[in-house]
Amino acid sequence: MSRAISKDGPVRALGAMSGTSLDGVDAAVLVTDGHDIVEFGPTAYRSYTADERSTIAAGFGQWQGAAVQAAAEVVERAHVALLDPMERVDIVGFHGQTLSHAPRVQGTLQVGDGAALAQRLGCPVVWDFRSADVELGGEGAPLAPFFHHACARFAGLTEPVAFLNLGGVGNLTWVDPSVARPQDAGALLAFDTGPANAPINDLVQSRLGMAFDEGGKLAAKGTVEQGALELFLAEPYFARIPPKSLDRNDFAEMVALVVELTDADAAATLTAMCAAGVAEAMQHCPSLPSRVLVTGGGRNNPVLMQMLAVSLDCPVMAIEEIGLDGDMLEAQAFAYLAVRVARGLATSCATTTGVRAAVGGGTVSLPDG
Numbered sequence: 240m241s242r243a244i245s246k247d248g249p250v251r252a253l254g255a256m257s258g259t260s261l262d263g264v265d266a267a268v269l270v271t272d273g274h275d276i277v278e279f280g281p282t283a284y285r286s287y288t289a290d291e292r293s294t295i296a297a298g299f300g301q302w303q304g305a306a307v308q309a310a311a312e313v314v315e316r317a318h319v320a321l322l323d324p325m326e327r328v329d330i331v332g333f334h335g336q337t338l339s340h341a342p343r344v345q346g347t348l349q350v351g352d353g354a355a356l357a358q359r360l361g362c363p364v365v366w367d368f369r370s371a372d373v374e375l376g377g378e379g380a381p382l383a384p385f386f387h388h389a390c391a392r393f394a395g396l397t398e399p400v401a402f403l404n405l406g407g408v409g410n411l412t413w414v415d416p417s418v419a420r421p422q423d424a425g426a427l428l429a430f431d432t433g434p435a436n437a438p439i440n441d442l443v444q445s446r447l448g449m450a451f452d453e454g455g456k457l458a459a460k461g462t463v464e465q466g467a468l469e470l471f472l473a474e475p476y477f478a479r480i481p482p483k484s485l486d487r488n489d490f491a492e493m494v495a496l497v498v499e500l501t502d503a504d505a506a507a508t509l510t511a512m513c514a515a516g517v518a519e520a521m522q523h524c525p526s527l528p529s530r531v532l533v534t535g536g537g538r539n540n541p542v543l544m545q546m547l548a549v550s551l552d553c554p555v556m557a558i559e560e561i562g563l564d565g566d567m568l569e570a571q572a573f574a575y576l577a578v579r580v581a582r583g584l585a586t587s588c589a590t591t592t593g594v595r596a597a598v599g600g601g602t603v604s605l606p607d608g
């Protein structure tokens with residue numbers, strides 16, 4: 240067996256994330272002891288080709304079979320292509336690609352073989368981060384909140400803030416940085432807010448052959464259809480008390496609500512739905528955050544950001560305002576979580592996934608030799 244990481248002190252970790260919006264794979268190096276962030280390192284990105292994207296998308300909602308296998312192969316190849324040329328690190332956190340997520344029914348499935356990646360890269364790889372949490376009764380998501388807590392403390396924040404990730408799905412973490420440990424009472428509350436970019440991407444892809452509504456240009460030309468928005472907000476999900484999480488396509492029927500609308504009105508309405516899901520989420524926060532720090536691709540959509548600014552009762556800004564990289568936060572999160580798993584520290588707790596006791600999931604695979 241090759242070396243595992245040291246028992247204490249900071250290590251260099253590399254995190255890799257393939258998110259629900261299917262744009263590509265993000266990778267980022269982080270120096271951490273599993274508690275505090277010491278330093279942010281280099282980052283890299285590899286976009287999926289249109290063919291790769293459709294192969295992965297064909298696996299969405301599936302748990303086994305040829306489509307899952309084909310998606311897994313694409314995910315593995317893309318990660319090797321991205322990570323192999325990067326620096327050698329002490330440990331890798333490999334999220335893989337979520338194909339299906341139904342924690343109370345079948346479970347949660349992230350594809351990509353971490354054991355094979357450990358052999359290929361010649362270093363320990365932590366993977367399958369979500370299964371243990373689900374097996375212990377948790378939602379298995381979101382998992383970035385423990386990292387958000389570390390980020391808030393790294394940035395020297397003292398007041399409660401919210402981290403809002405707008406990827407394919409939206410997720411919000413309310414953090415009180417004055418509480419020392421993420422699993423302690425009052426430190427965190429986290430959950431998925433609703434669909435974010437995924438329905439917008441699906442709409443512009445199917446109608447216009449575009450990957451996403453760049454700059455919200457299409458939505459900016461449209462009018463929000465209030466009736467559709469009201470039907471959307473009547474979904475019981477929004478009133479449900481957290482913890483709660485979503486699969487990418489859990490709100491697929493939304494598209495039916497906009498099917499009769501023009502391209503621009505449909506885009507505007509789906510964008511408004513994302514913002515309205517976030518506005519609904521605020522009622523669940525323990526207190527109004529001092530500000531909402533937006534991460535993920537949705538922060539690049541000025542129409543969406545403006546809708547959020549109008550509908551939330553606190554300032555909304557891109558996370559770059561506190562010096563963090565909004566494109567890489569999730570990859571950094573899985574670097575951080577990998578170190579925590581390897582050191583036997585918790586990665587989720589009752590207020591982040593609803594798991595009964597704080598738990599550290601994840602499988603650690605070491606390379607041979």
Ligand SMILES: Nc1ncnc2c1ncn2[C@@H]1O[C@H](COP(=O)(O)OP(=O)(O)OP(=O)(O)O)[C@@H](O)[C@H]1O
Nearest residue numbers: 258259260406407408436451453454535536539540
């Ligand atoms: N300039 C832009 N204008 C509008 N939308 C954008 C822009 N840049 C990115 N996006 C949106 O953000 C998406 C990518 O977001 P991100 O990389 O955060 O998602 P992800 O990590 O795949 O998802 P998740 O957080 O759900 O796992 C794109 O697919 C697109 O919809």
Ligand SMILES: CC(=O)N[C@H]1[C@@H]2OC[C@@H](O2)[C@@H](O)[C@@H]1O[C@H](C)C(=O)O
Nearest residue numbers: 259337340380381382383408410569
């Ligand atoms: C099951 C799954 O992969 N969920 C993702 C998805 O994408 C955003 C949101 O839904 C969040 O719950 C989660 O990702 C982030 C990285 C998380 O676990 O914090």
